[in-house]
Each structure stands twice: as structure tokens, then as C-alpha cells.
Amino acid sequence: MKKYFKLLLTTMAFFVLAFMSFRISAKAEAINIYTVDDLLAVSENTNADYILMNDIDMAGIEWTPIDFTGNFDGNNHAILNLSVKSTSTEIRTTYDGNYKTYDTSFAGLFGVLENATVKNLTLKGINVTVNKEEPCFIGSIAGFAEKSSIENCSIDGTLRLDVSAKMFGVGGIVGYGGDGSITSTNADVTLICIDHDKENRDEQFMGGGYSAGYLDVDKCFIKIDGYDSDHGYVHDGGLVGMYILYPLGNNYAGYINNTRVEGMITFFEDNTDRRAYCKDFIGEVMNWTYEYVGNSSDFTRNEIKDYSKDLLPHYCEGGNFSKEVIESTCDEFGYTVYKCNDCNEYSYKADYTLKNHKLGELSVIEEATTEKEGLSKGVCSDCGAEVYVITPVVEEKVEEPEIQVETESIAEPETVPEKEPVKEEEGDTLLKVFLIGGLIICIGLVAAIAVVLFRGCKKR
Ligand SMILES: [Zn+2]
Ligand SMILES: [Zn+2]
DSSP states (O other): OHHHHHHHHHHHHHHHHHHHHHHHHHHHSOEEEOSHHHHHGGGGOSSSEEEEOSOEEOTTOEEOOEEEOSEEEEEEEEEESOEEOSOOSOOEEEEOTTOOEEEEEEESSEEEEESOEEEEEEEEEEEEEEEESSOEEEOSSEEEEESOEEESOEEEEEEEEEEOSSEEEEESSEEEEEEEEEESOEEEEEEEEEEOOSSSOOEEEEESSEEEEEEEEESOEEEEEEEEEESSEEEEESSEEEEOOSSTTOOOOOEEESOEEEEEEEEEEOOSSOOOEEESSEEEESOOOSEEESOEEEEEEEEOOOOSSOOOSOOOOSOOEEEEEEOOOSSSOEEEEEEETTTSOOEEEEEEEOOOOOBOSOEEEEOOOSSSOEEEEEEBTTTOOEEEEEEOOOOTTOSSOOOOOOSSOOOOOOSOOOHHHHHHHHHHHHHHHHHHHHHHHHHHHHHHHHHHHHHHHHHO
16 A cells, blocks of 8 residues: 555655756746847846847937846847936945945946846947936946846946935946956946035045945956046045945955056045045055955046036037948947047047848748747858847738848847747646646546555455
């Protein structure tokens, strides 16, 4: 009798385990991002794994920063022309050098990163421009990062904060954060921070890597062109504005290693009680518990004593710029160089364009239907790059739907192919069949045991 019971238990255990492993494997699969809409949809599920399948041009879209606790793999693809003007919804505590706390909001591609990873991602021409009258930190990858890692990313762009508050800062990669790391990441950034409150003293932070906190840094390259106008206390660093362990009493053996900083921070500190922290790596050092090896810099501290004019990369007013368009190639993104005709000196790059691959015949991954767009893949005949192309919804009138495939165009991001939900449906059906089968077997076994028991009783 025990034998039958054991068999029944084993069978049930098998199905429970199979069910659990199915759920685990289903969760491990990353959600593919092919288009602008796919990227926007990250805001609907902020605790998932994502992988970028195409370069994506975000020109003309105002991005709302996402508070994120998942994993984002850029897959060595780029997001172009990301424009951010608002902060995300989550509020976090930030600490100044006296451990005074501030309820703070954040802006960047991500607002708040927590228990998250961001890797293999390029941000080309990111533009964060925030106006705020409360404590606020902005960065490119994230405004705030805790217990998170940023790895193998590349950023170029401009970040500007116009602010009237007691606590604020601008970081080239992250605004404020700790208990995490930035590794093998390059940032070539123009940072601008303008304090519009001339009456009240404030705590201001700027860093090419991050503006304040205790994120570990290894193998990074920072190119900074910073402009900081402050009527309070300045904490500026080529890498970090203020290195501080928080909250008070925190012990953490951090490190800043193998990193190079190049560039200049132009700043003023309009304050009779002046500190004017501005150094190549760390503006103000609150804690010395970290490892610090293999670093080098070519950095200029450019202090201005005239507080009457806010500091900017450029002052000509006419807005009289000439444009030169640099076309994209297989290897390089295109862009426009804007050059000031008034001074004939200042120029900047903007309006990046997607790489120009030569796609031959596309292979269909998912057919377009009358309701849903399809997905095809092309391979560049010159460089071998894989590009995913959305194919339009098939019109109902057509008797024999033929998918029109554009052979020469690059994947122009359009709408969501909704690949994941389909997979989930398939998975769910499979799972149902599997579980029903298991149930039938279990019932069969119970019945068999019952019959055996019944017979045993009869014999007696
Ligand atoms: Zn000019
Ligand atoms: Zn190519």
C-alpha cells in the first residue's frame, strides 16, 4: 500500500516542481524592445528584464523618467535624442554635508533606479532640461541610483538644471546615489546648473560621474564641460561633487579606480562663507573609506568672481546658427553641427540620425495581420548588422494579403509588435495542457489505489 502512496506523492511533487520551474523560466526571459512604443511601454512594467533589439530615435518625443527596479540591457544599441523635461514620481531622501535631509525628486532616462541594472547602453545626444523650485537631482542614466549597477554604457549630451531650492545637483551619469556601481562607462557631457535664488544659501552639487553620494566607480572615462552658478555652497568635481556615505553612521568600503577625468568646470560661489569645492575627482570628501588607485586627470578649475551673469557655454544672443548635416553610415550615427555665426566659435552637435545600413531581403519573424503589425529582420550586406523592421497592418479589403517590405529603409521605430503577450499566451496554453494532464494522471492513480484498497478489503 505504501508503494502506491509514494508513487502518488512523487507524481504530485513532479508536477509542482515542473510548474515552479516553468514560472521561473518564463520570468527570466527579457522583453524585447524594437520600437519607440516598446520603449515607452517600459513605464507599464517597471520591474522586468528588457533588452534593446534596435537603435531607437526618440526625436520629437518628450520622455517621462521612469522609476525602475528591473534590468535594462541596451544590447550595444543606442537611444538617440532622448529629451527629458520633467522629474519622475518617486521622492527620495538626499543628505547634505551636515546630514540634513531633503525630500527630493529626480530626472534622467530613469528617475529612481533601485535594485536595478543598466548595461551595454548608448545614449546619444540626450538632453535633460529641468526647471524646479524644490530639491532636485538630474543625471543622464538616472537622477537617483541605489543598490544598482551601471555597466558598459556610453553617454553624450547636455544636462541643465534651473532651480530655486535648498538642495540640488547635476551628474553626468547619475544625479545622487549610493551602494551601487558605475563600471566601464564613458560620459562626454555638458553640465549646466543655475541657482535662481540669490537670497537663500543652498547646497549645490555637480560631478561628471555623479554629483553626490557613494557609488563605486571603475574603468570609467569622463569628459566634462561644466557651468555652475550658485549663491550658496558649491560642491563640484570632475567625477564626484561630494563623496558622502549616507545615512549618518553608514560604513561602506567603496572604491574609485582606473578612471580618467578630462575637462573643466566653470563656476562661481556667491557666498561670504565660502568653501568653493571644485577638484578633478572629488569636490568635497566627507569620507575616506574608499580605495583609490589607477586614476588620472586633465582638469581645470575655472572659478569666476563676477556673480552678475549666469554661466553658460555660450552667450551670443541672436541664435544665428549655420547647420552642417553629417550623414550617418554603417558604423556612425549621423548628426547636425550647429555653429554660431555671430562669434564663429561656439558649435554643438544635435539631431542624431540612425545608422544607414543596406538591408537586403527581409526575413519575416511575425506576419502582419489585419489587426497587428508584423516584424521582419534584415541583415546589412555591408556590415552584417541585424535590423528589425515593423511591417504595417494588412488592409482588410485585400484578398491575398501580401506584406509590403521596404528593402532600403532602416527600422523606423513605430508601434509595439506586442511579442511578449503572445509568448505568454502560448506558454499559458502549454501550461494548462500540462497541468490538466498531470491532474488526470493523479486522479487515475488515486482511483487505482482505491480499487486496490477495495479489493484488499473484499479478500479479507
Ligand atoms: Zn556665438
Ligand atoms: Zn551596415
